[in-house]
Amino acid sequence: RTVYVNGEFLPEDRAMVSVFDRGFLMADGVYEVVSVLDGKLLDFEGHLVRLKRSLAELSMDNPLPDADYLTVFRALVRENGIVDGLIYLQVTRGNPGDRDFAYPPAGTKPTLVMFTQSKPGLAEAPAARTGWRIISIEDQRWARRDIKTVQLLFPSMAKMEAKARGVDDAWMVEDGLVTEGTSNNAYIVKNGTIVTRALSNDILHGITRAAVLRYAAEAQMRVEERSFSIDEAQSADEAFVTSASAFVMPVVEIDGQAVGSGQVGPVARRLREIYLEESRKAAI
Ligand code: PMP
Secondary structure (H helix, E strand, O other): OEEEEOOEEEEHHHOOOOOOOHHHHHOOEEEEEEEEEOOEEOOHHHHHHHHHHHHHHOOOOOOOOHHHHHHHHHHHHHHOOOOOEEEEEEEEOOOOOOOOOOOOOOOOOOEEEEEEEEOOOHHHOOHHHHOEEEEEEEOOOOOOOOOOEOOOHHHHHHHHHHHHOOOOEEEEEEOOEEEEEOOEEEEEEEOOEEEEOOOOOOOOOOHHHHHHHHHHHHOOOEEEEOOOOHHHHHOOOEEEEEEOOOEEEEEEEEOOEEOOOOOOOHHHHHHHHHHHHHHHHHOO
């Protein structure tokens, strides 16, 4: 695989980052994941806008002009023959010097890494037909979940807990209300109304969320942006999650209890179809 590091395209075994890099020592970095379908990028613009917001929130320099991100993404897709898959992009604060809690001086070059992951048939995931089973877990992440940092240890712990309990994922709960999934935004459907938590610092502002809510409104579906509890989710008609890599993924069981019929519901199925169709059309 060819990867991109700080302006160079290199074979993956020759791509190196300093042991003093603050991404490595302090999780001082942000990332994005963009889907590729049929060799084209989904929601590219949205991911770029969010990347720049994450960088600005952490006073980190943007390492590339906007147009260059698209050029590098396309070069990696071509170079690695990606038909369906993901592009991972990470910017860390770099650091040529010693370990220190204070940021390095302004003008220090950030570290920029991008690589592809091939996922043949990404849009035809068999799980989309059966749905995910999930558990709930107390949300123990830091309070700035709107910044897409590489500090992913708690979501990893939650994912491992889900695995240990034989299910697909976990929804995190704070003050009795669902924040989001380990790596996705969470939704329920009741009497045809789609309910998802409103944007704030408590959750990541999902790019797929924004697209799905837009398509739902265009299709005259009712949407309410408000918080909900696990109890409410368990008595909903449907549940689902969205993310750049899972698109719209139905959730059919929460903490051992079936949601609605326990089968994939019509709203989640339809939103998945609409999302895939519309974002393929808009892909670049
Ligand atoms: N919430 C969290 C915590 C995530 O990690 C992700 C995926 N990176 C999402 C939501 C979904 O965001 P997006 O639709 O932009 O992939």
